[in-house]
Amino acid sequence: PDGIGGANPIQFDTIKLNANQTYQAELVLQNKTGGTTKDMTAEIRTAGREHEFFYTPTNVSIGIVKTDVDILGYPLGFNTNWQTNAATTTNTATVKVQLKHKPFNKGPNDDASKGHDDININFPIIIN
Numbered sequence: 001p002d003g004i005g006g007a008n009p010i011q012f013d014t015i016k017l018n019a020n021q022t023y024q025a026e027l028v029l030q031n032k033t034g035g036t037t038k039d040m041t042a043e044i045r046t047a048g049r050e051h052e053f054f055y056t057p058t059n060v061s062i063g064i065v066k067t068d069v070d071i072l073g074y075p076l077g078f079n080t081n082w083q084t085n086a087a088t089t090t091n092t093a094t095v096k097v098q099l100k101h102k103p104f105n106k107g108p109n110d111d112a113s114k115g116h117d118d119i120n121i122n123f124p125i126i127i128n
Contacts, residue, residue, distance in 0.1 A: 014127040015095060017062075023082040024067075027053065027097075029119075045078060050103045053077025060093035060118035060125055061085035074108045077079050094122040 007064060029040040044051055048070030054077065055064040061084070068079040102115035 005036050017084050017127050019087045022104045025080045027078050049075045054098040056096040058094045059090050093125045095125050096122045
């Protein structure tokens with residue numbers, strides 16, 4: 001469950017991509033608790049003027065560009081293009097995915113330091 005005192009994620013997959021490729025990605029958020037699944041994507045899109053996703057690669061050569069915007073025309077980050085380069089040569093490659101909550105202070109060129117985390121997960125990534 002999200003919110004103050006929320007639990008850390010308990011299951012997530014490794015991202016596996018091919019080298020020298022471009023991918024169009026769409027992030028979907030689901031809350032799976034109590035035997036039910038609730039799609040959270042539409043709710044967060046609706047509150048997009050107060051949210052933004054950030055993608056931070058570490059130890060991997062990949063470019064990630066947000067391709068969607070909120071109602072103010074500011075980046076949102078549910079939809080992205082991923083451009084892979086060379087194959088990964090380390091087992092410590094990750095992409096951090098952060099959903100920042102920025103009520104009343106979102107701007108068009110914010111970085112990941114602005115706002116507080118609603119989601120913060122380091123996904124392992126392999127590029128072959």
